[in-house]
Amino acid sequence: MPNITLNNISKRYTPDHPPAVDQVSMEIEDGAFMCVLGPSGCGKSTILRMIAGLENLTDGEIAVAGKSLDHVRKGIFVPPEKRHIGLVFQSYALWPHMTVARNIEFGLKLQKMPAQERKQRVADMIAMLKIEGLEDRYPAQLSGGQQQRVALARTLAMNPGVLLLDEPLSNLDAALRLSMRAELTRLHKEFGTTIVFVTHDQWEAMTLATKIAVMNKGTLQQIGTPDDIYERPANRFVAEFIGNPPINMLPVTSSVAQHLINISGFSIPSEASTDQAMLGLRPEGLQLSTDASGKGFPVVISDIMPTGGAWIIELQANAVTSENESFSLVYTTQTPPLWRKGEHVFLRAAPHAMHLFSKDGERQSLSINSKTAAFAEMKTPNLCKSKTEDIL
Numbered sequence: 001m002p003n004i005t006l007n008n009i010s011k012r013y014t015p016d017h018p019p020a021v022d023q024v025s026m027e028i029e030d031g032a033f034m035c036v037l038g039p040s041g042c043g044k045s046t047i048l049r050m051i052a053g054l055e056n057l058t059d060g061e062i063a064v065a066g067k068s069l070d071h072v073r074k075g076i077f078v079p080p081e082k083r084h085i086g087l088v089f090q091s092y093a094l095w096p097h098m099t100v101a102r103n104i105e106f107g108l109k110l111q112k113m114p115a116q117e118r119k120q121r122v123a124d125m126i127a128m129l130k131i132e133g134l135e136d137r138y139p140a141q142l143s144g145g146q147q148q149r150v151a152l153a154r155t156l157a158m159n160p161g162v163l164l165l166d167e168p169l170s171n172l173d174a175a176l177r178l179s180m181r182a183e184l185t186r187l188h189k190e191f192g193t194t195i196v197f198v199t200h201d202q203w204e205a206m207t208l209a210t211k212i213a214v215m216n217k218g219t220l221q222q223i224g225t226p227d228d229i230y231e232r233p234a235n236r237f238v239a240e241f242i243g244n245p246p247i248n249m250l251p252v253t254s255s256v257a258q259h260l261i262n263i264s265g266f267s268i269p270s271e272a273s274t275d276q277a278m279l280g281l282r283p284e285g286l287q288l289s290t291d292a293s294g295k296g297f298p299v300v301i302s303d304i305m306p307t308g309g310a311w312i313i314e315l316q317a318n319a320v321t322s323e324n325e326s327f328s329l330v331y332t333t334q335t336p337p338l339w340r341k342g343e344h345v346f347l348r349a350a351p352h353a354m355h356l357f358s359k360d361g362e363r364q365s366l367s368i369n370s371k372t373a374a375f376a377e378m379k380t381p382n383l384c385k386s387k388t389e390d391i392l
């Protein structure tokens with residue numbers, strides 16, 4: 001299946017409301033596992049429905065291999081049944097009066113596939129999705145996870161070149177979600193199907209996707225690999241939406257931010273305005289030490305929260321700064337902490353964990369400060385050193 005191109009697509013449901021999708025462009029490459037990620041109401045499902053042909057575009061074009069399926073200005077619209085695209089919704093929409101086997105077979109019958117071939121295809125799907133023994137049950141006699149598998153089997157039986165999944169795991173418990181995630185990855189690898197997956201769950205997106213498209217209020221914020229999105233967020237929204245616990249944000253003019261930038265070998269570029277600029281610090285990229293000679297910023301441990309194999313540690317900067325500043329930061333570690341609540345420690349940040357954002361939320365580069373860079377090189381672990389360039 002060739003690439004799918006979204007060319008400036010927009011959708012406005014009602015004239016007196018802002019568009020649900022506003023001039024979104026992206027290229028979904030053949031064999032990609034694309035996750036469309038964003039908060040509730042940002043336009044994710046609308047994008048999926050437009051690709052499937054279930055929703056008309058207000059403007060723009062959707063093309064496959066350069067051939068328009070939808071082109072508002074040229075008046076082109078290919079109906080859903082002619083797009084060869086499989087769609088699985090959050091609600092599985094199985095036919096309640098048909099058994100599992102009949103549900104899977106239904107679309108093949110419509111395609112007029114010969115009976116023998118149909119039987120074989122149904123058996124293959126049942127084996128692949130591990131639902132053997134359930135063939136003669138009705139949907140009401142299945143668990144949520146089993147219904148989910150049947151819905152996937154029914155869609156995959158049609159051998160779609162593109163599979164659109166709208167929060168298909170949202171009704172499953174944690175264990176089932178995990179096994180379905182593994183199954184989706186396996187299906188993607190085995191079939192090479194192009195998958196477009198809508199979710200508001202960042203962890204799901206980070207673990208499944210080859211590419212993530214982050215949306216907010218109908219607009220595309222960033223598109224890239226999970227690493228791109230996490231390590232080089234294009235703007236403040238993306239930086240704050242991705243990451244758990246969320247990234248710390250400090251005014252760049254605060255003494256903590258200034259100190260961390262400086263000792264990490266960076267400086268604010270001379271052309272950048274510091275007015276309302278913010279420094280983002282990933283919690284897992286902070287470093288704590290009791291060694292005052294390490295030139296870290298003094299903070300107090302205000303809370304330690306174990307989360308099973310990892311610890312969330314809250315740090316308070318105000319107790320130790322003479323200025324009238326009050327900042328709390330979150331630090332995470334997978335090593336059992338050596339400190340106690342109330343203890344004074346020194347804070348540093350790995351260069352790759354620092355992200356600068358302008359007043360309007362756009363990513364900005366930090367400059368390397370030649371005077372302090374040597375110090376940072378010396379003190380920064382190898383992992384961080386290799387990332388130093390990424391921040392620029």
Ligand SMILES: Nc1ncnc2c1ncn2[C@@H]1O[C@H](COP(=O)(O)OP(=O)(O)OP(=O)(O)O)[C@@H](O)[C@H]1O
Nearest residue numbers: 013014020038039040041042043044045046047200
């Ligand atoms: N049929 C409709 N008529 C009018 N407005 C709609 C319609 N469908 C969706 N919307 C609005 O369009 C916006 C985007 O909706 P959409 O369902 O695409 O968001 P979403 O990101 O998938 O949300 P969620 O994660 O909650 O499912 C929302 O503000 C929603 O209220």
